[in-house]
Amino acid sequence: MKKFEGGTTIAQKAAICGVLAALALIFSYIEVLIPVVPGIPGIKLGLANLVVILALYLIDAGTAFTVNLVRIIMAALLFSGMFGFLYSLAGALVSYAGMYLLKRSGLFSVIGVSMAGGVLHNAAQLVVAALLISGPQIFHYLPVLILSGTFFGILIGITAGVVIKHLRQGI
Amino acid sequence: MFKEIRKADILLFLFFIISALVLFARDFVTASEGGSVEIRVDGEYYGTYPLSADDTILIERDGHTNWIRIESGEVFMAESSCKNQICVNEGHIHTVGQSIICLPNRVVAEIKSQDAGTTDGVDAVAR
Numbered sequence: 001m002k003k004f005e006g007g008t009t010i011a012q013k014a015a016i017c018g019v020l021a022a023l024a025l026i027f028s029y030i031e032v033l034i035p036v037v038p039g040i041p042g043i044k045l046g047l048a049n050l051v052v053i054l055a056l057y058l059i060d061a062g063t064a065f066t067v068n069l070v071r072i073i074m075a076a077l078l079f080s081g082m083f084g085f086l087y088s089l090a091g092a093l094v095s096y097a098g099m100y101l102l103k104r105s106g107l108f109s110v111i112g113v114s115m116a117g118g119v120l121h122n123a124a125q126l127v128v129a130a131l132l133i134s135g136p137q138i139f140h141y142l143p144v145l146i147l148s149g150t151f152f153g154i155l156i157g158i159t160a161g162v163v164i165k166h167l168r169q170g171i
Numbered sequence: 172m173f174k175e176i177r178k179a180d181i182l183l184f185l186f187f188i189i190s191a192l193v194l195f196a197r198d199f200v201t202a203s204e205g206g207s208v209e210i211r212v213d214g215e216y217y218g219t220y221p222l223s224a225d226d227t228i229l230i231e232r233d234g235h236t237n238w239i240r241i242e243s244g245e246v247f248m249a250e251s252s253c254k255n256q257i258c259v260n261e262g263h264i265h266t267v268g269q270s271i272i273c274l275p276n277r278v279v280a281e282i283k284s285q286d287a288g289t290t291d292g293v294d295a296v297a298r
C-alpha cells in the first residue's frame with residue numbers, strides 16, 4: 001500500500017476517499033446548477049475533476065478511479081439520469097485514462113495533466129452527444145470545447161497544484 | 172509539491188490552441204460569403220439578385236406580398252403578409268446555402284455563391 005509522506009493508515013485512506021467522493025459529488029451538483037456558458041452544452045469548470053486529480057496525486061490511481069466512478073453513479077441516481085450518466089461516464093473515463101497516462105509519463109506538471117483531462121472530457125462528451133442525439137453537426141462546437149477545456153483545465157490544474165503543495169506540507 | 176510548468180505542458184497547450192484555431196478556420200472557409208440571392212415562389216424560379224447592390228424586391232402572388240431587402244451584402248425579409256412572421260424574424264443571411272423561407276406565402280430566398288452571381292446580369296437584362 002502506498003503511503004503519504006509521514007505514513008497513513010488504511011482507515012485514514014478510507015476516510016479521505018469518502019471525503020473526496022462526497023466533495024466530487026457536491027461539485028458535480030454545483031455544475032449541474034450553474035452552466036458556465038448557457039446554451040452551449042459541455043462547457044464546464046471541471047470542479048469534480050479537481051477532486052479526481054487530487055486523489056490521483058495524493059493517494060493513488062485506483063482511488064482516483066473509484067472516487068470518479070462513485071461520483072458518477074451517485075450523480076446519476078440523484079440528479080443527472082440515464083443520459084447524464086452515459087454523458088459523464090464517457091467524459092470521466094476518457095479524461096481519467098488520458099490524465100493517468102500523462103502523469104505516468106512524468107513529462108507533464110499537474111497543470112498539463114489537468115488541461116489534457118479538461119479537453120478529453122469535453123471531446124468524449126461531444127462524441128456521446130453526436131451518437132445519441134444530434135448527429136455529426138454538433139462537432140461544430142469542437143473548437144469552442146477544446147478552448148474551454150484547455151482554459152478551465154489550466155485553472156483547475158493551478159488550483160490542484162496549490163492544494164497538493166499545502167496538503168503535503170500539512171499532513 | 173507544486174511542480175514548475177514543463178516543456179511538455181507548453182507543447183500540449185500549443186497543440187490544443189492550434190487545433191482549435193484550425194477547426195475555426197475550416198468552419199470559416201466552408202461558410203463562404205455568398206454572391207447572390209436566388210428567389211423561388213411556389214417552387215418556381217423567380218429571379219437572382221446580386222448581393223453587391225442594395226435592392227428591395229417586391230413579390231406579389233395571389234394577394235400575398237413579401238418584401239425582400241438586400242442591404243450591405245446581406246438579405247432579410249423586410250415585410251411579409253404572412254400570419255406567423257417567421258420569415259421576418261429569421262434575420263439576416265449572407266453565407267452560401269443559408270435561406271429564408273416563408274412557408275405560408277411559399278417564398279424562398281437562398282444565398283448562392285459568387286459564381287452564380289455573375290450570371291445575374293444576364294437575368295436582369297432578360298427580365
Ligand SMILES: [Zn+2]
Nearest residue numbers: 251253258273
Ligand atoms: Zn412569412
